[in-house]
Amino acid sequence: DLTGFLAKTQMSPRSVLVGTFAFLAFAALWTDISAEATVLYISLDERYTTRVAFLNLAKSTPYKIVTPPTNIICSLRNSAPLPALTQWFQQNAQTADYAIISAELFLYGGLISSRISNQTYDEVNKRLDVLMLAKQANPKMKILLSSVVMRIPSYNGAFEEPWFWDLYGANIFCYSFYLDKYNQLGNPADLKQSQACQAQVPPALLDEWIWRRSRNFNITQNILYYQAKSISVDPSKPLFEVIYITQDDNAEFGFNIREAANLRQLTSNLNLNSSVRIYPGADEVGFTMLAKMATIQQGRNPAIKLVFRDKSTIDRIPNYEGQPMIDTLMDQ
Numbered sequence: 001d002l003t004g005f006l007a008k009t010q011m012s013p014r015s016v017l018v019g020t021f022a023f024l025a026f027a028a029l030w031t032d033i034s035a036e037a038t039v040l041y042i043s044l045d046e047r048y049t050t051r052v053a054f055l056n057l058a059k060s061t062p063y064k065i066v067t068p069p070t071n072i073i074c075s076l077r078n079s080a081p082l083p084a085l086t087q088w089f090q091q092n093a094q095t096a097d098y099a100i101i102s103a104e105l106f107l108y109g110g111l112i113s114s115r116i117s118n119q120t121y122d123e124v125n126k127r128l129d130v131l132m133l134a135k136q137a138n139p140k141m142k143i144l145l146s147s148v149v150m151r152i153p154s155y156n157g158a159f160e161e162p163w164f165w166d167l168y169g170a171n172i173f174c175y176s177f178y179l180d181k182y183n184q185l186g187n188p189a190d191l192k193q194s195q196a197c198q199a200q201v202p203p204a205l206l207d208e209w210i211w212r213r214s215r216n217f218n219i220t221q222n223i224l225y226y227q228a229k230s231i232s233v234d235p236s237k238p239l240f241e242v243i244y245i246t247q248d249d250n251a252e253f254g255f256n257i258r259e260a261a262n263l264r265q266l267t268s269n270l271n272l273n274s275s276v277r278i279y280p281g282a283d284e285v286g287f288t289m290l291a292k293m294a295t296i297q298q299g300r301n302p303a304i305k306l307v308f309r310d311k312s313t314i315d316r317i318p319n320y321e322g323q324p325m326i327d328t329l330m331d332q
Contacts (some may be wrong), residue, residue, distance in 0.1 A: 037097040041067040043286060044102040045074050051085040066092050074110025082109055082280040086130055092133040093173045096141045100289045103147040114216060115150055116162050121215045135239055142241045144289040147220050148282050149256050150213055151249040152176050164205045169201040181253040211240030217259050242275050242292055248282040
């Protein structure tokens with residue numbers, strides 16, 4: 001009963017699909033995966049779909065997975081105790097072969113923390129330096145990193161957002177959606193709609209939200225700059241083996257869509273297309289990175305054939321994605 005399973009685990013159909021792909025990748029490599037590798041795993045947050053499901057899948061591999069205990073990661077709106085998490089990482093990174101890391105947990109203290117925290121850019125960026133120092137101390141450790149473009153929910157509700165989303169979330173989404181739509185298509189009616197929604201939100205709250213978006217966007221840009229610098233020094237020794245920048249809960253237009261487009265342009269400008277992926281999805285990225293890590297270790301890329309039950313649906317745009325389903329599937 002897939003419906004019952006999804007309800008029980010809170011896993012999206014996309015997460016199940018990508019998890020299946022990951023398992024198929026392991027199956028394709030199964031006869032050749034023999035040497036045990038130590039893998040550090042710092043999940044996106046504490047949920048089943050991002051942490052426990054990954055650990056369960058990893059049991060089907062010979063890898064030794066080392067992950068932080070739950071008392072030093074996030075819990076709902078409570079941030080991870082970052083000094084304790086840093087200490088754990090520094091100790092375990094000394095002997096790790098691979099590290100699969102979510103920037104949201106490691107840099108901000110969790111996915112929700114990345115949306116609500118008041119850490120400054122400099123404070124967050126210092127934690128990025130911790131990754132660089134760990135790589136320098138253990139050059140054989142291969143790091144796979146994920147980062148999320150901050151979402152913009154279309155509804156009022158602050159369970160996973162800043163407190164003011166409870167009152168103004170729908171209006172902030174409307175402001176973002178129609179301003180970006182106007183900037184892309186030039187229809188004055190869209191600008192008028194954006195301004196009407198903007199007028200419903202206290203300016204100080206809108207400024208806070210925009211400040212936090214800018215901080216996160218600038219940190220993600222810096223990740224790309226660090227990657228480019230490491231490759232310029234020695235192309236065979238990148239800081240990150242691969243970087244996955246995922247877009248969480250998308251619409252067709254919005255600040256988040258424009259940020260992702262700007263990051264794609266920066267990726268291209270820095271000649272990083274071979275090591276950076278940017279696409280819709282967030283919760284399942286751990287599965288993707290685990291499968292990618294297996295192919296890196298084995299030096300092989302197994303092929304997976306897609307067979308569609310109904311090809312007429314593959315160009316539809318699913319909720320929360322912002323692009324046709326087939327594009328997201330191919331990006332994965």
